[in-house]
Amino acid sequence: MTTMTLFDKPGARARKRHAVMEVLSLAVIAAAVLGVYGVLDSHGEFGAAAWQPFTQWGLWKLLAVGLGNNLRAAALGMALSLAFGALLAIGLLARRKAIRVPCRIITDVFASVPLLLLLYFTSLVLPSYGLKLSDFWFLVIALTLYSSAVIGDLLRSGILAIPHGQSEAAQALGFSPLRTMQLVLLPQALRSMSPALVSQMVILFKGTALAYVLGGYLELLRSATVIGTYYSRSLLQAQFVAAIIFMIINIALSSVATAIERRERRRQGTRRSCPWWAGVGYSVWAA
């Protein structure tokens, strides 16, 4: 996606001007990088002392355990919220008001409440009701509560985008409404919404970093902090490494979403039931 139509092919004068600007901006950036390097270097952040702990195998293992916990929580939260989200989508499309309205309220509330608030809620409320769960489950439940609402709404709009003839045909063939949903509508909605679902996975993975607040749960950000308490010289380095790991995994997940999206669009060909901004790329929504 480029926006280069704005400019003509530059002529001789413009090319010269662009070359000057190119050099100037390079100089500014080089100066900025040098400045940052200078600050880092003057605090000895590149020194062997700061990076020495990273030569130990155990430290990387700690980071790996943290990352594993992030991934586990995100994956389980995703699986659960797909199941509950599908149920919620069915409820949101129910003909009876007594089902539809409560589902709508649940969706709107949990989709507009911050994940951190839900995490505080699960970690405070569930133990006081005798549910002695581990921090892992507090995180997974909070993720599921939030993500079910989002996925429910996604699947609802996915189902609504399916041509009406599909459900009429299923009805004519004698499928019950629930069977129609299960065998005809939901699979198609899951498929057409798959890029958005992968983006939701990115959101969940990013959200797992909030478990830092539980203190006792060893996720990647907490691992980095733990390293920082043992090797106080290396806190910044550990946080930096953790940030890079998060970044790489998110880039990988987003590119999967983009690939699926491209494939879907090719498959659908001209039959576009999506609004124009579907071309924005679902990855944009993974805020």
Place this chain on the structure above:
Amino acid sequence: MPNLSGYAADFTHGILVTLELTVLGWVGALVLGTILTALRVSPIRTLRAVSAAYVTVFRNIPIPVQMILFVFGLPLLGIQYSLFVSAAIVLVLYTAPFVSETLRAGLNTVSTGELEALRALGFAPGPSMVHIILPQAFGTVVKPLGNVLITMIKNTSVAALVGVADLTFTSNKASVDQAQPFIIFGGAAVAYLVIGLIVSRLVASLDRKAAFSR
């Protein structure tokens, strides 16, 4: 029923802090996002690369990580701001890439005929950007941009992670003290819901206005 009225002042303060963070974050993210978009479509290759790199890096590092890095990491280098200011800066840094990407998609919807007309009329790239293209781009992305900003309201809660007394932080504190989590968290949830609803109403009416110019 324990006495919760003592927390009314805390709660109001928490809501105010959340609103302040929201507004600061919005303004900052819109400004930075617009700058990033302008860089992204500039004819200078270096500037395009800088914008692309910024978007990739800051969009893909989770906001809790950025917050912790900013608040606990940077002071080691002697860079330190108050917690509230740090939270606002991190919100802006994290949200701007999303604004930029959305805006870029809007730029692409401005028809090429219009660009050609501008060139025929002798508009330079800069002025045509400021007067013709950007206003239209903003007009087409009011709704998606609104969604990005509504998501940001929820992200303000990450400030609670480092101890800024916003709505999330206050309700957690009150629940720990009072053991009435259902009422307190319910109240906080309603507050977030109301803020979100008001904003989405505003966005919808803005979008209707922008639809006229489309």
